[in-house]
Amino acid sequence: MVEEDTVTRMLYNETDSGEFTRKVVTLLGEATALQGTLHMPGVRDDYRSRLEQVVLLARRALGNAGENREVALLQWVLVQALGARGEDARYGAGQLSRGSQRAPTLEDCEDGWQRVEQIVCNAEDAALETARIAQLLNTAKAREIARRAEVAGKAARKIVLERNRAYTFHADPGFSFGEGWYLAAAALFAGLSIQIRPGAAQELQVRRFLFDAGLEGSLRPYRSRPASPKHLTHIIAEAFRTDAPGAQCTLRAGFLGDESPSAALRSWIDGKVGGKLEQKVLLWVRTGDHDAQRNTCFDELRQLSELVLNAGLTPIFFGDKVPLELVPPSAVNLTLCWKEPLFQGPDMRRAQLQLFEELRCRHGLVGQIGVTTAGMDGPALMGLPTLYLTQERNVRLGKWVGAVPGYQEVVREPGYFEIIRTTQHHWQQ
Incomplete structure (x- = not known):
């Protein structure tokens, strides 16, 4: 077990390590200094770049490290950098998921969520690596960083697992009545999931319309952060471009019935x-x-x-x-x-x-x-x-x-x- 105070002193004492290790320590300090300003334009990208450099250089330095004190220092650096990467990945997955959910087309939405999945995997990988190195260090601070990285990884995965694929059919007179045509049409063409806010003024009328249109099986329980209605006109256009007479026949059968x-x-x-x-x-x-x-x-x-x-x-x-x-x-x-x-x-x-x-x-x-x-x-x-x-x-x-x-x-x-x-x-x- 490495003594906590010894590792901390080593982190800030450049004379205790070689030139390469000192560079890694300096880079970590520069990245850590940015944490209070991540909300400012361009800072988070700079922060991520520095963390990436720290991880790459620290891993390389570990392969060449000779004495135990230098190995422990580099492991401590890696624990901090990987833990920070995991937490940043959780934040990035959350931000990108919101943007993807509002994408203008269904294709853009799916592409965005694929990138969210990649970021989530990065958060999970960072958590596993942080836990492995923290076990080697076996200090309270390392274990706490590993715990936070694990929490970040699970929170990131939860973003994907809880993705809401349903589109909201607004049943409140305050919303556009005509938007319902878009959603019902797109659901008939592409099998979309639909949700209705419980207790909305026209909930029963909407359910009746969806039932009559053969879309009762598309209904899902109401949840927050639904898919964006921006996708709907694009889905409808694609169906008509593929087979306009067939698309129109499908809608007339669903909307008007027999x-x-x-x-x-x-x-x-x-x-x-x-x-x-x-x-x-x-x-x-x-x-x-x-x-x-x-x-x-x-x-x-x-x-x-x-x-x-x-x-x-x-x-x-x-x-x-x-x-x-x-x-x-x-x-x-x-x-x-x-x-x-x-x-x-x-x-x-x-x-x-x-x-x-x-x-x-x-x-x-x-x-x-x-x-x-x-x-x-x-x-x-x-x-x-x-x-x-x-x-x-x-x-x-x-x-x-x-x-x-x-x-x-x-x-x-x-x-x-x-x-x-x-x-x-x-x-x-």
């Missing part, structure tokens, strides 16, 4: 639009607090309405509240209809989709225009031609352009109304 719309729904639709025989276009209205810069511009909405009317089509206003003076006498105003009991019951999600389908099949609906609101995307994925307006290219939804049939992005650039006019003409054909 049953006909209820008599109550058909009667409601007839009462709202039954007497208007012209072809129709949905004009979406968005006025939410989230990303308010994406909200509908009412001056643009007025111009869109005029464009629809001039083409001989009937505009159907849908979504959030619209000033009544913007709704022409010949138009249909279905804004806020989603708040009616018919669309708030247990089958609320399927009822909304059946509404769009009925409008399309029995009331001449030929397409929809609106800002980037997720509510449009349910009918779009099922085949309703769609123009979504955006200030600049949309990274997430842009993946669907050219993949989902009839899904078109219109950037507000000079001449964009002409694009809308031309597209409407194609819809009429």
Whole structure:
């Protein structure tokens, strides 16, 4: 057993060791001095690099060490450096796991988690090596460092074991209703796991929708740190690029099922639009607090309405509240209809989709225009031609352009109304 005080004195007494060993001791001191500033930019990378050098040089020096005192010193250096590496690896695994979970695509997410696994293995290897050398030193301080390294290794492994692979289906009215279309569609295509926060306002309605879509087996208990919804549009795009007709058929079967719309729904639709025989276009209205810069511009909405009317089509206003003076006498105003009991019951999600389908099949609906609101995307994925307006290219939804049939992005650039006019003409054909 090496005396504790002797080892400590050796660590800071360069004259007790050879030149190579003194260099190792100096490097460890430099690395240790950085521990209070690891939160600052670039410092942690420098810290890791120094620890790596300490471990490499200390191992090399051990192979050439002659006297027991120098061997003990190098072992003590290694215990500290390896213990520090293990704890840093645990921290790195935690940080990278959070970033990986939020990655923009499923492929990026999986790649990030593979790197997390590598870091976790490094933490475990460091813990084992620290324990081995601490046993040789057989001092209280060495054993304590080994204990901390073991705790770090287990904590790092726990990060991987407790990874949450489920995506949250938000059942709270405060979240985007349309995001549910993304998750249900991606789950049908890729077998994703789904979780719902217990006690959410619309939990029962969401469970009913997933059950009707054949996704009840995808549900998992609710946990923190779910997978990122950013992946979903990418998964959907890949499915459509592989087989667009097949993807659309899968969604229609899941979202609409085999049953006909209820008599109550058909009667409601007839009462709202039954007497208007012209072809129709949905004009979406968005006025939410989230990303308010994406909200509908009412001056643009007025111009869109005029464009629809001039083409001989009937505009159907849908979504959030619209000033009544913007709704022409010949138009249909279905804004806020989603708040009616018919669309708030247990089958609320399927009822909304059946509404769009009925409008399309029995009331001449030929397409929809609106800002980037997720509510449009349910009918779009099922085949309703769609123009979504955006200030600049949309990274997430842009993946669907050219993949989902009839899904078109219109950037507000000079001449964009002409694009809308031309597209409407194609819809009429």
